[in-house]
Amino acid sequence: MGELLAAPAEAAGGLAVYGALAVDGSAPASTRQALVDSGVPGRLAAKDPTLWGPEAAAGARAGLGWVDTHRRSRELLPQLAELTTELADLDHVVLAGMGGSSLAPEVIARTTGRPLTVLDTTDPGQVRAALGDRLARTVVVLASKSGTTVETDSHRRAYWQAFLDAGLTEAEAGRHFVVVTDPGSPLEAVAAELGAITVLADPEVGGRFSALTAFGLVPCALAGVPVADLLDQAEAFAASLDRVDGNPGLALGAALAAAATAGRDKVALVPDGTGVEGLGDWLEQLLAESTGKGGQGILPVVVESPDSPGLTGTDVLTVSYGGALAAGAVPGAGTAPDVAVNGPLGAQFLAWEYATAVAATVLGVDPFDQPNVTESKEHTAAILAEGPPPAPAPSSVEGAIEVYAPPGAPGDLAGALRHLLGGLDDGGFLAVTAYLDRHADADAARLRPLLAEVTGRSVTFGWGPRYLHSTGQYHKGGPQVGSFLQVTGTVDVDLPVPGKPYSFGELQAAQAAGDRRALAGRERPLLRLHLTERSAGLAQLLDAVGSLRA
Structure with a gap:
């Protein structure tokens, strides 16, 4: 682990990636250099939709908004401030959403220590427990990009009935819902029928890349998270995205791809205990759904702690993550990761999104579709x-x-x-x-x-x-x-x-x-x-x- 610290880290905007150069250097030819020679850093920062081939171009053109969505999301901040004030008496926040609509908010809430009930199940016992918890003080955030998610629709129906059974009028029940969805989705029309507040999401960002859009920000703002901090962290990191050097996202993406193409196509994700909680659950979707197609893919393996089994193997790249390494601290919290990623959560989101898109160019898959x-x-x-x-x-x-x-x-x-x-x-x-x-x-x-x-x-x-x-x-x-x-x-x-x-x-x-x-x-x-x-x-x-x- 001392070698990991002794080797040069790639850092920008408060986030550092350790060990990536060594992983890339162990390959017969440098994946990173090939990416640089193809102009990938600048093209990705400029949202070039042709990076993943002609068949993927249309989807990429519609889905690359995550590169700078943190800037557009600042326009939501006044609306979120008004929303939290208007609903201040509803202090139990329930997020009804699946996948990209719920995973990032859960990480944000856990990392910042704010209470958020995430309802992403159809288990009757778990749904019933949520319905019975502080109903009179509950605001339900219905989050669905497509607006047709069966689980979220079922949750909406159950809560609506519960509010009516508790004696609320339909107008009063409608106040207990906030809807986050894409413009023009069926859920937007349902929200109007409910009399619910609607916050429209960035339509140029796919679900698993939506951490810094309304999907991530609305429920967390209602739960008391200072969400502007996340946007500031992403903005500070974003300046590195078009660089050839000093680009941690490029270093991480090249390491993921170099390992995968050399047979290490499983990534063990382990928290280092320095202030980012549950990021592996969000990364699981980002990596698996973005790369796992056409017989290709990087399999994320979410590991509970640095001393849990399953961290290593001949086909495994071990990656630790955290948020606040002290000066001179050893990444990995006792394990010996191949790569360590440490920095604030807003930067983590953007760095991993960028790295996943980079790795997909090497694997030859479209990171923005989910055909299966x-x-x-x-x-x-x-x-x-x-x-x-x-x-x-x-x-x-x-x-x-x-x-x-x-x-x-x-x-x-x-x-x-x-x-x-x-x-x-x-x-x-x-x-x-x-x-x-x-x-x-x-x-x-x-x-x-x-x-x-x-x-x-x-x-x-x-x-x-x-x-x-x-x-x-x-x-x-x-x-x-x-x-x-x-x-x-x-x-x-x-x-x-x-x-x-x-x-x-x-x-x-x-x-x-x-x-x-x-x-x-x-x-x-x-x-x-x-x-x-x-x-x-x-x-x-x-x-x-x-x-x-x-």
């Missing part, structure tokens, strides 16, 4: 319309777990787990996806480090349906080397979706089944475990995985 995201959505819609297919019989039932082993696998729990883990491809990964309550069933997240320790391989963890809006694109469009463990749970008390013929529990089950159907079409290894009693089933599953270490 709709697959699971379409399967879900079909299941809801047609009704669920006949439920197959479990291959075994052990305690509180029903085992649905794939053909050719042992039917018992331990045997099915060993079969799944033993079948990991060379250079493959295991994705754990949990359609559960990420608060009440939080122990499910312990599966990731346990399985990483057992396998010595890259293991990711995602809450369903949240991950469908992030790593779900990589699962279907990236390299087909993934194995999948899906965990579902019995719903004891369901919750209707007002105005729809299905409940939240039925929607959640359809989303899980839709994703299984999409993965089955790619013939990827998939083991489903259903918890008939969630708490007992999780404890049993954790014990079963732990026993595999023996």
Whole structure:
């Protein structure tokens, strides 16, 4: 780690990248020099839509606004000040949004220590808990770029009914909603019907690049975050974007690409404990959805802490991140990262967006589309319309777990787990996806480090349906080397979706089944475990995985 500090860091606008030059230098030819020779830094800063080829040009032209959206977002500041004053009595902020509409605000709130309830689930228990929390003081931010997100529409319906059931008039209920969406989206029209305040987002910025637009700023401003600071941090960093030298975003993008093209196509993202909380969850979508397509991609692996399993491997680039390294401090907080990125959150957002776009030029993919995201959505819609297919019989039932082993696998729990883990491809990964309550069933997240320790391989963890809006694109469009463990749970008390013929529990089950159907079409290894009693089933599953270490 001393070598990491001794090597020259690339720094600008308060953000420094350590180790990137060494990663690039380990390649047979410098990726960074090739990028410079192609004029990528200046062309990207100038929003050149031809960087990713002619087929991607139209989408890039419509999606490169993130390069300078932090400047346009300053126009929102007076409106946000008025909004926070007008709604000062509504001090419980609930953000109903998925993917790019919720991940950045959650990072901002966690990093600044401001309370924000993020509702990005269809789990009935989690939705019911949110509805029962300080309803009279709640303002719901409905955030959807397209305006058609099924989860957000369901949340809107549930909250509207809850406000009316609490005795509010329709006019009073409308005051409890703020809508963030693109101009002309269906949600803009719905907002007018509700009588809700609408804040229009930058239409030239895609969802996963929208951290410094209204999607990131509105809920955080309502939660008390000084959002102008984020714009200041991005502005200070933006001066480096067109440089050949002194360009941390270029250094980071070149390192990501150099590693990926040399076979290190997994990026372990680890917090260094210096003031940026949860950035890995936002980076997960940015990297996976931007690069995971056409059989290519960089797989982000969000690691809990510097001492958690799964940080290293022959196919892994280890990257630490933080916000406030003291002078002389060692990046990585005890681990030995290949690359360390340290700086304020506004600069982090812009640096990683730039680096992701740079890496995509090397990989030859369009960073602004998500061609496979709709697959699971379409399967879900079909299941809801047609009704669920006949439920197959479990291959075994052990305690509180029903085992649905794939053909050719042992039917018992331990045997099915060993079969799944033993079948990991060379250079493959295991994705754990949990359609559960990420608060009440939080122990499910312990599966990731346990399985990483057992396998010595890259293991990711995602809450369903949240991950469908992030790593779900990589699962279907990236390299087909993934194995999948899906965990579902019995719903004891369901919750209707007002105005729809299905409940939240039925929607959640359809989303899980839709994703299984999409993965089955790619013939990827998939083991489903259903918890008939969630708490007992999780404890049993954790014990079963732990026993595999023996």
